[in-house]
Amino acid sequence: MSSLMSFLRAVIAACLILLPGTPAVAERLSAVARVDPAHSRLEAGRRTIRLDLALSQPVPYKIVTLNDPPRLVVDFHEVNWDGLSRQSLMEGVRRGVTDMRFGAFRPGWSRMVLELDGPWGLTGAALGRDGQTGLSMLRLSLAPIPLPEFIARARNPEEVLWDLPRRAPIEGTPRQRQRGERPLVVVLDPGHGGLDPGAERGGLREANLMLTFARELKEYLLRAGGFEVILTREEDVFVPLENRVSIARAAGADLFLSLHADALADGDASGATVYTLAAEASDAASAALAERHDRADLLAGLDLSSHDDLVAEVLMSMARTETAPRSEKLADALVMGIQARGGQMHKRPRLRADFSVLRSPDIPSVLLELGFMSNDYDLARLRSPSWRAQMADGIVPALKAWGAADAAEAQLLRK
Numbered sequence: 142m143s144s145l146m147s148f149l150r151a152v153i154a155a156c157l158i159l160l161p162g163t164p165a166v167a168e169r170l171s172a173v174a175r176v177d178p179a180h181s182r183l184e185a186g187r188r189t190i191r192l193d194l195a196l197s198q199p200v201p202y203k204i205v206t207l208n209d210p211p212r213l214v215v216d217f218h219e220v221n222w223d224g225l226s227r228q229s230l231m232e233g234v235r236r237g238v239t240d241m242r243f244g245a246f247r248p249g250w251s252r253m254v255l256e257l258d259g260p261w262g263l264t265g266a267a268l269g270r271d272g273q274t275g276l277s278m279l280r281l282s283l284a285p286i287p288l289p290e291f292i293a294r295a296r297n298p299e300e301v302l303w304d305l306p307r308r309a310p311i312e313g314t315p316r317q318r319q320r321g322e323r324p325l326v327v328v329l330d331p332g333h334g335g336l337d338p339g340a341e342r343g344g345l346r347e348a349n350l351m352l353t354f355a356r357e358l359k360e361y362l363l364r365a366g367g368f369e370v371i372l373t374r375e376e377d378v379f380v381p382l383e384n385r386v387s388i389a390r391a392a393g394a395d396l397f398l399s400l401h402a403d404a405l406a407d408g409d410a411s412g413a414t415v416y417t418l419a420a421e422a423s424d425a426a427s428a429a430l431a432e433r434h435d436r437a438d439l440l441a442g443l444d445l446s447s448h449d450d451l452v453a454e455v456l457m458s459m460a461r462t463e464t465a466p467r468s469e470k471l472a473d474a475l476v477m478g479i480q481a482r483g484g485q486m487h488k489r490p491r492l493r494a495d496f497s498v499l500r501s502p503d504i505p506s507v508l509l510e511l512g513f514m515s516n517d518y519d520l521a522r523l524r525s526p527s528w529r530a531q532m533a534d535g536i537v538p539a540l541k542a543w544g545a546a547d548a549a550e551a552q553l554l555r556k
């Protein structure tokens with residue numbers, strides 16, 4: 142686990158360096174949200190503490206528990222607390238929370254602190270839209286946990302980190318590996334959507350561009366024949382990363398292709414890049430990209446109650462031993478296919494990073510960055526129907542070729 146922690150630290154360090162220039166989610170949500178006191182409340186009983194905070198719009202937030210004295214700290218980017226009263230929130234609270242405070246923390250950041258009467262652990266944190274009021278509701282829940290666990294979870298305030306999403310659980314039964322006797326089931330995953338627009342530039346959103354491309358690519362695949370195609374989202378809605386993986390499993394996917402076109406602080410980067418999963422990212426930019434994608438999930442809300450299951454983790458790494466080389470070959474095939482049709486590839490077309498969406502233990506999965514919205518030429522290409530057709534034209538035979546080679550390998554293994 143220590144290597145994982147040092148990896149996470151490296152990711153966060155890279156992210157903090159890149160943050161001022163990265164126009165992803167944080168920037169779009171950087172406007173100040175106003176708290177709505179009438180729809181906010183705090184409840185504390187013997188077994189649970191619940192905080193509902195009503196906000197005029199979603200904001201990035203991070204949560205940390207600290208010891209000595211035990212407290213929960215929520216940082217927002219950022220909230221105007223005008224009108225919120227400590228007294229009225231604390232009214233009727235007799236246990237759990239002994240005191241609270243909130244206010245500006247440092248430029249761009251607001252903080253709320255709940256003083257706890259003992260070791261309480263976070264069991265849920267979700268930021269969602271309330272259908273009735275239209276307000277963004279941050280709902281936090283806590284439950285008592287043993288003191289040693291609390292101490293283990295409590296972090297140094299100097300190291301307040303973005304809580305990263307949990308690993309996707311294994312659900313459903315893995316499908317028999319395809320041997321070429323049925324259509325290849327392709328799950329296309331248009332990145333982002335809804336609350337999470339992805340990269341934005343010149344009034345264009347990555348989420349919409351990718352949905353358009355996914356729909357077009359689906360048509361190309363169906364026209365070519367030999368494919369069954371499922372999209373992880375059909376419209377501009379938010380789909381948690383974990384669900385995208387579950388959709389692929391439920392569909393019995395033979396391969397998973399996540400589609401993105403992000404923006405980098407370095408506006409010179411251009412061309413397509415194919416990513417495969419790795420705990421150690423190829424470089425800081427790849428690490429930051431993966432972290433940004435995962436963070437989008439957190440913004441929209443995430444259940445923190447499930448803990449990493451060691452047994453599941455071992456099973457998953459065993460399954461990945463077989464799947465990882467198949468993903469690598471899929472990525473190679475895509476690079477070759479796109480290049481064969483004259484598509485522009487990045488100077489380093491094959492990279493690795495720890496993308497949650499690539500963590501299927503048994504479905505070959507790759508993430509294709511079609512280009513960089515931060516680059517003028519790439520942005521123009523992404524908008525061009527003929528360029529997108531050219532890309533699709535390279536991807537379709539690549540998936541065909543990979544499917545055939547993968548089936549032949551499965552036949553060989555069977556003998």
Ligand SMILES: [Zn+2]
Pocket residue numbers: 332333339340347400401402403434
């Ligand atoms: Zn993206």
